[in-house]
Amino acid sequence: MIRVCCGRLYPPPSSSLTTITNTTTKSILHTKNQHPRRNVSTLILLRHGESQWNGIEARFTGWCDIPLTVRGRVEAVAAGQLLRSRNFRASRVDVAFTSNLQRASETCELVLASAAGPDQHTWSANRIRHDWRLNERHYGVVQGLYKNDPDLAAKYGTKTVMKWRRSFRGKPPPMDESHEYYEPPPAPLTESLEDCQRRALDCYHDSIAPALFDEKDLPTPPHQRNVIVVAHSNTIRSLMAHF
Numbered sequence: 001m002i003r004v005c006c007g008r009l010y011p012p013p014s015s016s017l018t019t020i021t022n023t024t025t026k027s028i029l030h031t032k033n034q035h036p037r038r039n040v041s042t043l044i045l046l047r048h049g050e051s052q053w054n055g056i057e058a059r060f061t062g063w064c065d066i067p068l069t070v071r072g073r074v075e076a077v078a079a080g081q082l083l084r085s086r087n088f089r090a091s092r093v094d095v096a097f098t099s100n101l102q103r104a105s106e107t108c109e110l111v112l113a114s115a116a117g118p119d120q121h122t123w124s125a126n127r128i129r130h131d132w133r134l135n136e137r138h139y140g141v142v143q144g145l146y147k148n149d150p151d152l153a154a155k156y157g158t159k160t161v162m163k164w165r166r167s168f169r170g171k172p173p174p175m176d177e178s179h180e181y182y183e184p185p186p187a188p189l190t191e192s193l194e195d196c197q198r199r200a201l202d203c204y205h206d207s208i209a210p211a212l213f214d215e216k217d218l219p220t221p222p223h224q225r226n227v228i229v230v231a232h233s234n235t236i237r238s239l240m241a242h243f
Contacts (some may be wrong), residue, residue, distance in 0.1 A: 037089055041224065042225070046079060048077035048230060050071045051103040055069055062138050066144060067106070072107070098231060105130060108128055135232065135235070136237050137232075141175045167193070200238040211225065
């Protein structure tokens with residue numbers, strides 16, 4: 001299920017989000033602002049819709065490029081409708097960032113198209129920027145396996161597997177080139193949550209924050225911009241933890 005998080009950011013880029021509200025597409029997107037609107041940029045974080053592997057199958061999806069389910073596409077459209085209902089129409093989005101994985105990039109396109117409603121001429125895919133640093137956490141040798149696979153627990157131990165999944169620095173063993181889902185660099189061979197957060201924050205400081213506060217060639221003046229990031233559970237959490 002898509003989760004929508006929204007916050008207003010104030011300069012300088014290192015300042016905190018004043019409000020972050022977790023919600024589903026059936027809930028109301030809520031933001032609070034105590035500063036003049038002219039000094040505010042808004043960052044909206046969305047997790048992609050349901051994919052074939054993170055729904056019923058419950059696999060370690062990671063960098064595997066798995067498509068959305070029908071339900072996931074419906075969720076993306078609903079998220080766009082929610083944004084439109086809260087006056088975040090596609091025409092108000094200066095730039096959108098997403099990962100290189102199709103479940104996030106397709107969600108991004110569907111959200112913007114839905115947020116445009118009947119005014120499809122008000123948005124363009126040219127406003128979408130792809131960045132591998134927003135990809136999901138890489139799960140190493142367990143990537144592609146079912147999370148509840150009894151052989152996985154038998155081989156490594158339940159506590160060890162849970163440590164890989166939940167601890168900040170724990171990581172599965174790295175895959176090698178013989179792995180079914182191996183990809184060459186920049187794909188890592190495995191990652192901890194700390195590794196994932198590091199690259200997500202690099203993306204924020206290198207690309208997202210400048211779009212919010214500094215870039216000159218965007219439709220809206222700096223500090224009045226709306227930026228959307230459509231990514232994955234762990235990269236979204238990494239950004240939220242930073243703020």
